Amino acid sequence: MKLKITNLSKTYKNGVKALDHLNLEIGAGMFGLLGPNGAGKSSLMRTIATLQKPDSGSIEFDGINILENEMELRKVLGYLPQEFGVYPNMSAKNLLDYFARLKGISSAKERDAIVKKVLEVTNLYDQRNKHVSGYSGGMKQRFGIAQLLLNNPKLIIVDEPTAGLDPAERHRFLNVLREIGTNHTVIFSTHIVDDVKELCHNMAILNGGKILAHGTPKEAEDRLRGHIWTKIIIREDLEEYKANFNVISEKYNQDNTLNIKVYSETAPNDTFINAEPQLEDVYFVALKSDQ
Incomplete structure (x- = not known):
């Protein structure tokens, strides 16, 4: 079928x-x-x-x-x-x-x-x-x-x-x-x-x-492996990071800081940590690429 x-x-x-x-x-x-x-x-x-x-x-x-x-x-x-x-x-x-x-x-x-x-x-x-x-x-x-x-x-x-x-x-x-x-x-x-x-x-x-x-879903996640990077920032800096990096999502932490995720083929800079890709990342990357 x-x-x-x-x-x-x-x-x-x-x-x-x-x-x-x-x-x-x-x-x-x-x-x-x-x-x-x-x-x-x-x-x-x-x-x-x-x-x-x-x-x-x-x-x-x-x-x-x-x-x-x-x-x-x-x-x-x-x-x-x-x-x-x-x-x-x-x-x-x-x-x-x-x-x-x-x-x-x-x-x-x-x-x-x-x-x-x-x-x-x-x-x-x-x-x-x-x-x-x-x-x-x-x-x-x-x-x-x-x-x-x-x-x-x-x-x-x-x-x-x-x-x-x-x-x-x-x-x-x-x-x-x-x-x-x-x-x-x-x-x-x-x-x-x-x-x-x-x-x-x-x-x-x-x-x-x-x-x-x-x-x-697994294939989609695997294709992003090595390309998702994360960092904790203060919320006042969000617009600056959006202007300089390909930010695909941001989430608030309990202390009111933000955990941002960036899509990049290589590390954006040495302050970012490589993250294991999730299906949510696949979704946001796809939507962002269509803009």
């Missing part, structure tokens, strides 16, 4: 170029699409999910030409958008049974079995009789995963699923995605670097509708 995106472009009526001749190949497993807000992630997700047409380009998945055979793709697609609406006065079990009927599962026995299975996979079985409107944010997101699993999709798209979740809910949600990622092609769109680091075997960094980097 491979998703192949070729020369994909999309410009909206307001002149915003959301996708700019984008090329990308995604295989089985968890794939992280990492980028800031407004990078084009949701535009790409909606286009793959056949919810909007591109201006040009092609998309193929497992032998299906997505742009010419939308219904064929939808049969094997599971999609969780950023905003997932639910019916407030129904239990999770009844709502999933309703969705299963909409997806063409006519046998009541078959529906009972698949609903039970997806509730167990998403750790919602004990709350199956509660109204979804009373679920926490993380439980609603897991319910979203449950509904998209009803037709056993080959391709799963989740768009910014952990935004707004507290740490415990985020951890539970990522565990659910980790479990289903072993048997599906899952595209996980996010602006949270740690989500990709914890979850994804492969990734791409997107900004301005273009792919800036593509590979495994």
